[in-house]
Amino acid sequence: MTSDDLPIGRRVARWRVRRSMTQQMLADRLRRSKSWVDKVERGVRALDRYSVIQELAHVLRVDPQVLLGQQRSTSAGTPGGVDDIRAALARYDTPQAPAQTDELRRQIGYAWLSYQHADYGQLVRVLPCLLEAVQGARSPELLVQTYRITSSLLVKLGEADLAWLSADRAMSAAGDDPILAATAAISVAQALRASNRDRLALTAAQTAANRILPAPAYPADHEDGGLRGDQTARQPHDQRSEGEGESEGAPARRRSAGEW
Structure with missing residues (x-):
């Protein structure tokens, strides 16, 4: 039996398999139930509306005439x-x-x-x-x-x-x-x-x-921490400078107070 001699339901099933689709996949694309597809393929439900045949052909990527058994061409991509x-x-x-x-x-x-x-x-x-x-x-x-x-x-x-x-x-x-x-x-x-x-x-x-992954960004506090570290390292020196200034200036202020 050639493909043209097959019932339309069998041709639908053959093209569905060639397109690597399950009955559920075909049903989903047609927005119908799996039971509907199964009945069509077994010949229980007749395909008597050309609009439905066109819809099936569109999903299966074949000419509607192929499903009707009226020509032997396979798919749109000749x-x-x-x-x-x-x-x-x-x-x-x-x-x-x-x-x-x-x-x-x-x-x-x-x-x-x-x-x-x-x-x-x-x-x-x-x-x-x-x-x-x-x-x-x-x-x-x-x-x-x-x-x-x-x-x-x-x-x-x-x-x-x-x-x-x-x-x-x-x-x-x-x-x-x-x-x-x-x-x-x-x-x-x-x-x-x-x-x-x-x-x-x-x-x-x-x-x-x-x-295309973005480059990893360093945490902001990493740089801030480095800056704070520099400030901390400088802080004892600054404090010593201030203390030394006071110790040198204190006798002068005391002498000035005594002179007054």
């Missing part, structure tokens, strides 16, 4: 689209272009919005051109942001090694900026986790966190 991103990441000869930072920031913001709404098909289409434009602008901030979006998308599409490459590019673009490096390290950790390298992912995240 192999051709991923190949275009791979080609953009492989370019090292991008000529430097005048930086249109405002326009690039707008495009990057739109790309993040598409990612947050799981519009991965749109991202696959726009990222190759965006990567080329940002590489030409040579702005560390814009490079880090674009490489991070690319890495996050590739993790979602199951391209963990390519995601790690993009995240590593973000780290290189960050340079000595601790904030940019820390944000890039988030993508590195996510890509490593997607590659089942959990220990390396934890190390990358901890290293980034240590780079």
Whole structure:
């Protein structure tokens, strides 16, 4: 039996497993109960509303027609689209272009919005051109942001090694900026986790966190204590000076009193 011959509930279950979701996770994202998901997958509850099928397809990141068994395409991230991103990441000869930072920031913001709404098909289409434009602008901030979006998308599409490459590019673009490096390290950790390298992912995240930790501040009373120590050390000398002044001046005052 091919995937197109399966009941829609079985196709939902198959895609849920491919997306590494439990029934409870899928239910939470749909804001429904686990029992509802279980009944759908077993065919006990019919999916007779297209709006519900669209909602399921959105969460599972597939075309609604895939769940309906009417086409064989898999997900929004088609192999051709991923190949275009791979080609953009492989370019090292991008000529430097005048930086249109405002326009690039707008495009990057739109790309993040598409990612947050799981519009991965749109991202696959726009990222190759965006990567080329940002590489030409040579702005560390814009490079880090674009490489991070690319890495996050590739993790979602199951391209963990390519995601790690993009995240590593973000780290290189960050340079000595601790904030940019820390944000890039988030993508590195996510890509490593997607590659089942959990220990390396934890190390990358901890290293980034240590780079942005504030320097330890010395207690204020430490410096005050040193100052007070100096004053205390000087105090006997000052007291002796005052005492010596009085002892030398006392006979003179007494003689003056006797003369009066």
